[in-house]
Amino acid sequence: KKEVKYGQLTELPRQDEAMKKWRSNRFGQFIHWGLYAIPGGIWEGKTYKYAAEFLKSSAGISTATWDSLQYQFNPVKFDAKEWAKMAKDMGVKYVTITTKHHEGFCLWPSKYTDFDIENTPYRKDLLGEFIKAYNEEGIDVSLYYSVLDWHHPDWRYKLNTEEDKAAFERLKAFTENQLLELLERYPTVKGLWFDGTWDQCWKDNGKFSYDLEKKLKEKNPGLIVNSRMRADEYGSRHFDSNGVLMGDYESGYERRLPNPWDVAVTKNDWECCMTIPENQWGYHKDWTLTHIKTSNELIEMLVQCTSQNGNFLLNFGPRGEGNFREKEVKLAKEIGDWMDDNSSVIYNCGYAGLKKQSWGYFTKSSDSDDAINMVVFNKPINGKYRVKLNKGSIIKRAYLLSKPKKSFNLEEIANGEYFLDDVKGKCKDPFVIIIELEDKDSKKFKQKALT
Ligand SMILES: C[C@@H]1N[C@@H](c2nc3ccccc3[nH]2)[C@H](O)[C@@H]1O
Numbered sequence: 521k522k523e524v525k526y527g528q529l530t531e532l533p534r535q536d537e538a539m540k541k542w543r544s545n546r547f548g549q550f551i552h553w554g555l556y557a558i559p560g561g562i563w564e565g566k567t568y569k570y571a572a573e574f575l576k577s578s579a580g581i582s583t584a585t586w587d588s589l590q591y592q593f594n595p596v597k598f599d600a601k602e603w604a605k606m607a608k609d610m611g612v613k614y615v616t617i618t619t620k621h622h623e624g625f626c627l628w629p630s631k632y633t634d635f636d637i638e639n640t641p642y643r644k645d646l647l648g649e650f651i652k653a654y655n656e657e658g659i660d661v662s663l664y665y666s667v668l669d670w671h672h673p674d675w676r677y678k679l680n681t682e683e684d685k686a687a688f689e690r691l692k693a694f695t696e697n698q699l700l701e702l703l704e705r706y707p708t709v710k711g712l713w714f715d716g717t718w719d720q721c722w723k724d725n726g727k728f729s730y731d732l733e734k735k736l737k738e739k740n741p742g743l744i745v746n747s748r749m750r751a752d753e754y755g756s757r758h759f760d761s762n763g764v765l766m767g768d769y770e771s772g773y774e775r776r777l778p779n780p781w782d783v784a785v786t787k788n789d790w791e792c793c794m795t796i797p798e799n800q801w802g803y804h805k806d807w808t809l810t811h812i813k814t815s816n817e818l819i820e821m822l823v824q825c826t827s828q829n830g831n832f833l834l835n836f837g838p839r840g841e842g843n844f845r846e847k848e849v850k851l852a853k854e855i856g857d858w859m860d861d862n863s864s865v866i867y868n869c870g871y872a873g874l875k876k877q878s879w880g881y882f883t884k885s886s887d888s889d890d891a892i893n894m895v896v897f898n899k900p901i902n903g904k905y906r907v908k909l910n911k912g913s914i915i916k917r918a919y920l921l922s923k924p925k926k927s928f929n930l931e932e933i934a935n936g937e938y939f940l941d942d943v944k945g946k947c948k949d950p951f952v953i954i955i956e957l958e959d960k961d962s963k964k965f966k967q968k969a970l971t
Pocket residue numbers: 552571573715774793801
């Protein structure tokens with residue numbers, strides 16, 4: 521074991537109210553919005569397949585040319601209230617928005633740079649409008665911030681020379697100033713989502729990331745930061761050199777999920793961030809380039825995350841003019857329709873402590889001990905659901921969540937194992953079966969144990 525002085529700040533998993541709320545939220549909306557949304561993956565008539573927020577590098581565009589997009593940023597169709605309503609109807613409890621992506625353009629009027637919303641035709645505090653509208657819908661707001669900054673003259677990938685080091689000291693001060701500025705301007709913010717922290721320059725500054733996490737949490741008590749913010753003094757990221765998680769939740773699941781049967785992942789808080797196309801975070805004009813995920817695929821990912829104690833952060837990439845493509849609006853509606861009927865198996869739910877089985881996923885509310893949710897994605901061809909609970913568990917009743925809540929016939933196979941006979945209940949897929957267990961001190965339970 522190495523002696524790690526600049527690793528984890530607080531004992532995890534955090535059990536304070538702010539973290540309990542973060543955990544119970546489960547479903548969030550990611551928004552990637554910046555200058556990259558103007559070209560939308562197409563430059564001088566050529567379509568670039570790679571992620572649209574990387575167009576500057578994939579099309580080899582000079583910083584001067586790219587940065588001049590600032591003078592075209594005028595989202596006349598942006599309506600923060602409309603965005604917040606769409607998010608509310610989709611069923612998200614929190615949102616994370618890019619305040620500054622790798623390009624370095626800031627969606628808020630920053631004292632520390634002119635490369636910001638103030639110096640665009642839009643001029644107004646766009647981020648402030650966004651936060652106000654989402655908070656008014658009861659949605660928690662967290663801010664994405666990229667440490668990696670292609671615009672800033674003091675950015676250095678590696679610190680080879682004394683000049684590099686002097687420049688990066690200025691970049692670190694700029695970063696700290698901007699983050700404290702964001703927390704000062706927007707005190708209702710619940711979290712910070714750090715990105716662009718994989719380069720050597722940051723790995724060489726583990727102590728700085730430790731001190732910065734400390735300072736930000738002093739400024740905004742209860743603040744929640746992702747593990748991606750952190751490196752320890754040896755350059756180990758997300759987890760310190762002894763494998764201890766840093767930040768407040770694990771944020772390595774980018775466009776990928778853990779194995780659905782993995783139990784180890786349930787030990788920590790974690791979040792998976794996901795794109796609707798294969799790999800586009802910012803707006804791309806051409807969505808024919810790759811598979812576009814369906815609402816069923818996205819609902820299954822949300823349910824899987826919940827079943828393994830994780831959050832699901834689904835990304836939307838608005839156009840430069842401030843509206844969403846109709847495919848994104850449609851998906852938000854379809855997911856929202858499902859959440860209208862089934863959000864009780866998501867909000868305030870998590871790992872049920874049971875092995876995953878083929879028909880779908882178990883989730884369990886942290887408020888109840890004798891109810892387990894089954895979210896069905898795969899209907900067995902024999903029409904019976906094989907359910908293996910803990911030894912000694914007795915099912916009192918199994919019924920459809922959707923009205924009229926028809927009960928399933930029960931057939932006990934072994935201790936804690938049952939077949940549920942399908943009742944031909946009509947309900948929309950994916951559907952939910954509620955398992956009600958006999959509570960441990962019921963006489964039926966004792967009688968059963970005696971025979
Ligand atoms: C949350 C995601 N993280 C950014 C990102 N930058 C990368 C650089 C190299 C490899 C993967 C990356 N993902 C993506 O642009 C998006 O913001």
